[in-house]
Amino acid sequence: MLERIAAFLTTVHGRSAAGAAAAVIAVVAAGSFIGVRAGAELWDPGGPTTVRFNLKEGQQEVRGDQRLLFSVSRPLLLSRVRPALHIEPAADGTLTASGDGQTFTWLPASALADRTAYTVRFDSISKVDGHRVRGGVWHFRTTTTPRVVGITLASGTAVQGGQIPLGTGLELTFNTAMDTESVKLLANGSPLGLSWARDRRSARVEGTALKAGQLSLEIGPGGRDAGGRNLAAWRLAAIVVERPQDTPPLAAPALVQIANDAAARDQSGLQSADAVYEYLTEGGITRFTAIFSHAPEVAGPINSGRPISLKLARHYRGMLFMSDLSRGSSARLAADPVPTSLDSPGVFYRSDARSAPDNLYAHGAALQQAEQRLHVPPNGLPTGGIPLATGAAGPEVAVPEHRSTYSYDPSSHTYSKTEDGRRVQDAALQGAPIQIQLLVVLHTTATPTSYAEDGAGHRGLDFDLDSGGHADFYSGGLHASGRWAAPQRPGDIRFTLDGGTQLDPPGGLTWFDVVTG
Numbered sequence: 001m002l003e004r005i006a007a008f009l010t011t012v013h014g015r016s017a018a019g020a021a022a023a024v025i026a027v028v029a030a031g032s033f034i035g036v037r038a039g040a041e042l043w044d045p046g047g048p049t050t051v052r053f054n055l056k057e058g059q060q061e062v063r064g065d066q067r068l069l070f071s072v073s074r075p076l077l078l079s080r081v082r083p084a085l086h087i088e089p090a091a092d093g094t095l096t097a098s099g100d101g102q103t104f105t106w107l108p109a110s111a112l113a114d115r116t117a118y119t120v121r122f123d124s125i126s127k128v129d130g131h132r133v134r135g136g137v138w139h140f141r142t143t144t145t146p147r148v149v150g151i152t153l154a155s156g157t158a159v160q161g162g163q164i165p166l167g168t169g170l171e172l173t174f175n176t177a178m179d180t181e182s183v184k185l186l187a188n189g190s191p192l193g194l195s196w197a198r199d200r201r202s203a204r205v206e207g208t209a210l211k212a213g214q215l216s217l218e219i220g221p222g223g224r225d226a227g228g229r230n231l232a233a234w235r236l237a238a239i240v241v242e243r244p245q246d247t248p249p250l251a252a253p254a255l256v257q258i259a260n261d262a263a264a265r266d267q268s269g270l271q272s273a274d275a276v277y278e279y280l281t282e283g284g285i286t287r288f289t290a291i292f293s294h295a296p297e298v299a300g301p302i303n304s305g306r307p308i309s310l311k312l313a314r315h316y317r318g319m320l321f322m323s324d325l326s327r328g329s330s331a332r333l334a335a336d337p338v339p340t341s342l343d344s345p346g347v348f349y350r351s352d353a354r355s356a357p358d359n360l361y362a363h364g365a366a367l368q369q370a371e372q373r374l375h376v377p378p379n380g381l382p383t384g385g386i387p388l389a390t391g392a393a394g395p396e397v398a399v400p401e402h403r404s405t406y407s408y409d410p411s412s413h414t415y416s417k418t419e420d421g422r423r424v425q426d427a428a429l430q431g432a433p434i435q436i437q438l439l440v441v442l443h444t445t446a447t448p449t450s451y452a453e454d455g456a457g458h459r460g461l462d463f464d465l466d467s468g469g470h471a472d473f474y475s476g477g478l479h480a481s482g483r484w485a486a487p488q489r490p491g492d493i494r495f496t497l498d499g500g501t502q503l504d505p506p507g508g509l510t511w512f513d514v515v516t517g
Contacts, residue, residue, distance in 0.1 A: 047131070048131060048132040048133065048134040049072055049073050049074040049076070049128060049131050049132070049133040049134065050072070050073045050134055051070055051071070051072050051073075051122050051133070051134065051135060051136055052070070052071045052072075053068070053069070053070060053120065053122075053136065053138045054067075054068065054069035054070075054071075055068070055138060055140050056140075057138055057139060058139050058140065058141075059140040059141070060140070060141050060143075061141070061142075061143040062140045062141065062142050062143060063111075063142070063143060063145045063232075064108065064111035064112035064113065064114060064142050064143075064145040064147075064232070065108060065111045065112075065145055065147070065232045065233070066108075066112075067105055067106065067107050068087075068105070068106040068120065069103060069104070069105055069106075070085075070103070070104040070105075070106075070122065071102060071103050071104075072101075072102050072103075072104070072133070073102075074102070074128070074129070074131060075100060075101030075102050076097075076101055076102075076104075076128060076133065077097075077101065077128075078095065078096070078097040078101075078104070080125060080128060080133075081095065081097070081104050082095055083123075084122055084123040084124075084125055084133075084135065085104075085106065085120075085121075085122055085123075086120070086121040086122075086123070087106070087118060087119070087120055087121075088118065088119045088121070089113070089116065089118065091108055091109075091112055091118075092108070092109040092110070093106050093107055093108040093109050094106070094107050094109065109410075111145050111147050111232055112142050112145075113142065114142055114143065114144040114145060114175070115141070115142060115143070115144060116141065116142050117139065117140075117141045118139070118140055118141070118142065119137065119138070119139055120137070120138045120139075120140075121135070121136075121137050122135040122136050122137075123135045143229075144175070144176060144229070145175075145229070145232050146174065146175065146176050146178065146223075146224070146225035146229050146230070146231045146232060147174065147175055147231065147232035147234065148172055148173070148174055148219065148232075148234040149173050149174060149175045150172075150173045151170055151171065151172050151173070151217075151236060152170070152171050152173075153165070153168050153169070153170065153171075154168050154169035154170070154171070154204075154207065155168070159236070159238065160236075160413050163238065163239055163240075163241045163271065163435070163507075163508050163509070164210065164215065164238050164239070164240050164241065165240075165241055166207075166210070166211075166212050166240050166241060167207045167208070168207045169204055169205055169206055169207040170204070170205040170207075170210075171202055171203070171204050171205070172185065172194075172202060172203050172204075172205070173201065173202045174201050174202065174203075174225075174231075175201075176201065176225050176226070176227075177199060177200040177201055177225060177226040178196075178200050178201070178203075178223070178224070178225050178226060178231070179223075179224045179225060179226055179228070180194070180196045180200055180203075182222055182223050182224045182231075183203070183219070183220075183223040183224075183231065184219070184220030184221075184222070184223065185203070185205065185217065185218075185219060185220070186216075186217070186218050186219075186220050187209070187210065187215060187216070187217055188214075188215065188216050189216075191220070192205050192209050193205070193206065193209060200226065210240050211240060212240050212241070212428075212429055212430070213239065213240060213429045213430040213432045214237075214239055214240075214429070214430075214432035214433065215237070215238045215239060215240050216235070216236075216237050217235065217236045217237075217238070218233075218234060218235040218236070219231055219232075219233060219234045219235075235411055236411065236412070237409060237411040237412035237414075237435075238412060238435075239271055239412075239429060239432055239434075239435050240429075241271055241272050241429070249293055249294050249380070250292060250293055250294060250295060250367065250368055250371060251368075251371050251372070251376055251377075251378045251379075252317060252318045252319055252339075252371055252376040252377060252378060252379045253274075253291050253292065253293055253316045253317070253318030253319075253379065253381055254291070254292045254295070254318060254319055254321060254367045254368075254371065255289050255290070255291050255292075255309065255312055255313050255316060255318050255319065255320045255321065256269070256289070256290045256291075256292065256299045256300075256302060256321045256322075256362065256367070257287065257288070257289060257302055257303045257304060257305050257306075257309055257320070257321065257322040257323070258270070258287070258288040258289070258290050258299065258300060258301065258302060258303060259287065259288075259301045259302070259303035259357075259358055260278070260285060260286045260287055260288055260419075261285050261358070262420070263355070263358050264301050264303070264358045265422065265424075265425075266424075266425045266426065266427040266431055267288070267300065267301065267426070267427060268296075268298045268299060268300055268301075268361065268426065268427045268428040269290060269292075269296040269297070269298055269299030269300065269426070269428055270288070270290060270424070270426050270434050270509070271426040271428070271429055271432070271434050271435065271509060272292065272294070272296035272297070272299075272426075272428070273290040273291055273292050273296070273299075273509060274291055274292060274293045274381055274383070274505065274509070274510065275290075275291040275381075275505065275509070275510045275511070275512060276288050276289070276290045276291070276509065276510075276511050276512065277289040277291070277308070277312060277512045277514055278402055278404075278511070278512065278513050278514065279306075279308055279461070279463060279514040280401065280402070280446075280461055280516075281306060281453070281460060281461065282453050282454055282456075282458035282459065282460050282461070283454070283456075283458055286402050286419075287303060287306065289308070289309050289312050291312070291316060291318065291381070292364070292367070293380065293381045293383075294364075295363075295364025295365060295367055295368045296364045296367075296428070297363070297364055297428055298361055298362070298363055298364070298428055299361065299362055299364070299367075300351075300360055300361030300362060301351075301354065301357075301358040301359060301360055301361060302321065302322065302323050302343075302348060302360040302361060302362060303322065303323055303357075303360075304322055304323050304324040304325060304326070305320060305322035305324070305325045305329060305340075306329065306453065306460055306461075307329055307332065307449065307460060307461075307462045307463070308461075308462075308463045308465065308514070309322065310329065310332060310333055310336075310338060311463070311465045311466070312465070313338040313339070313340070314336075314338050314489065314490050315465065315486060315489075315490070315491065315492060315493050316379070316381070316492075317377070317379040317490060317491075318339070318376070318379065319338075319339040319340065319341065319367075319370065319371050319374065319376045320338055320339065320340045320341070321340075321341045321347070321348075321362060321367060321370070322340065322341075322342055322343075323342065323343045323348070323357070323360050324342060324343065325342060326451065326452065326453045326454070326460070327451065328449060328450070328451030328452070328453070329449075329451075329453070329460075339371075339374050339376045341370050341374075343360065344370065346366065346369075347362055347366045347367070347369075347370050348360050348361065348362050348366070349361055349362070349363075381505075382492060382504045382505065383504060383505050383506075383507055385438075385503055385504030385505050385506045385507075386506055387413070387437075387438075387475040387476040387478075387506050388473060388474075388475040388476055388478040388479075388480050390478070390480070391473075391478035391479050391480035392478065392479045392480075393477065393478065393479070394408070394474045394477060394478050394479030395407065395408040395477050396408070397415070397439060397441075397474055397479075399441060399513045399515060400517070401513075401515045401516065401517055402419065402513055402515070403419055403420050404417060404418065404419045404513065405417075405418050406418075406436065406439055406474065408474075408476075408477040409435075410477065412435055413437075413476060414435035414436055414437055414508070414509075415435070415436040415439050415474065415511075416433050416434065416435065416436070417433075417434060417436060417511065434509065435508070435509065436508075436509050436510070436511045437475065437505070437506050437507065437508035437509055437510060438473065438474070438475045438505055438506055438508075438509075438510040438511070439473070439474040439475070439510075439511050439513070440471055440472070440473055440474075440484075440495065440510065440511070440512045440513070441471065441472040441474075441513045441515060442469070442471050442484055442512050442513065442514050442515070443469050443470040443471060443472075443515055443516075443517065444463055444464045444465065444467070444469050444514060444515075444516065445463075445464050445467075445469075445516055446461040446462060446463045446464065446516050447461070447462050447464075448460070448461060448462070449461070449462050463514055463516075465486060465493065465514075466486050466489060467486075468483060468484055468485035468486060469483070469484060470482075470483060470484075471483060471484045471495060473495070473497070473503060475506065480497050480498070481497075481498050482495060482496050482497040482498050482503065483495070483496050483498075
């Protein structure tokens with residue numbers, strides 16, 4: 001102790017002897033040289049930076065959703081702490097720092113495994129601001145934390161966010177028997193009725209309890225298991241799509257041209273689509289080609305076709321629905337036909353809720369009947385892919401060519417889209433924001449058409465959808481690069497990651513931004 005006081009005195013320059021002595025007395029009276037954050041060790045101005053852990057060494061019965069806190073005796077940058085922290089067995093989580101850089105919080109992405117021994121290691125760092133950071137090793141063991149371990153559709157398909165078909169039931173599974181009276185499942189804040197299994201480890205929700213639109217499911221406060229332990233928090237964001245499971249698939253994909261000028265928003269049917277291609281048209285605005293494998297409740301407002309929509313209909317081997325087509329593009333269609341419907345009576349209708357020309361819509365049943373009348377050859381869409389397993393962080397995506405940004409929501413495992421400063425929503429789902437499972441930025445080239453595409457005489461853009469090129473993929477908050485290719489003119493557009501792994505749509509909505517940048 002005396003040696004530390006002497007060392008401290010040598011650092012006091014430019015003070016009177018009385019002032020230095022007073023400083024020493026004040027420090028000794030406080031019990032340490034720094035106030036000791038966690039209550040034990042004296043801080044030496046020339047000594048190492050120390051790290052303390054909020055759990056006791058060897059602590060038992062730790063909840064798996066416990067926050068892990070680390071306190072340091074000197075401020076550290078998060079960028080220096082993150083690579084020094086290790087948890088074994090490996091667990092995903094988020095590390096954040098306090099404003100003063102002296103407290104770091106690790107929050108598990110999901111509850112740690114039950115009844116498992118964990119080791120936390122904080123590596124020593126050679127020098128930070130001239131001081132060595134002395135790490136440490138700690139051990140603890142988890143208890144059983146009551147929690148939701150899964151949610152499935154009535155068919156048994158796992159739900160991780162994204163789309164839930166209207167009319168289907170849900171089943172929640174817990175990791176232990178529950179006190180059923182205490183467990184409340186809330187849908188957009190309102191309790192749902194639960195039918196419990198005999199073992200009290202699972203509960204069903206009837207499909208009639210869910211309405212079309214945005215859905216936030218969460219466990220309400222006060223839930224306990226049969227042993228009285230508190231139920232871990234749980235939340236799921238999804239969207240209930242007005243497409244009942246018993247709706248038969250379309251024989252071939254229906255490609256619907258949907259307007260995207262300001263007067264056309266909010267559009268209907270986007271969330272029910274398997275894929276939406278967005279691309280520039282004349283005048284600097286964009287247009288959508290929405291591709292459906294199942295009949296949507298309604299889609300629109302429907303707009304005119306462009307050269308790219310003819311190519312998409314050819315690649316997807318489906319039927320194209322549009323309001324009109326320019327003379328030049330009509331000549332292309334005549335020379336190389338694809339099944340089409342141009343504002344056909346009995347297929348489209350005008351909505352009284354909108355002003356022309358943005359009031360042309362089609363019901364899904366009409367699309368299905370039009371394909372049947374034209375005897376469109378059957379063809380399915382590729383699906384069944386899985387989200388990206390690895391990649392760089394991609395929580396935010398900007399596509400300047402389309403004046404769009406995308407933001408990842410971990411609770412729904414999907415991206416939302418903002419265009420021209422406005423959130424893209426689906427009017428058929430009471431204005432719920434769309435949720436995108438897979439975002440693809442497809443890079444290609446485009447040449448101006450030799451003819452006018454609109455009444456004002458503007459030339460259109462002819463996008464190359466045959467030569468292949470670079471693509472960026474975003475899924476699950478991750479980004480990976482790869483390629484797109486169209487090896488056969490009337491055949492699928494294929495996507496591969498760098499390294500050659502084929503990437504198929506994972507189900508739900510895939511959004512394609514076709515850009516020339």
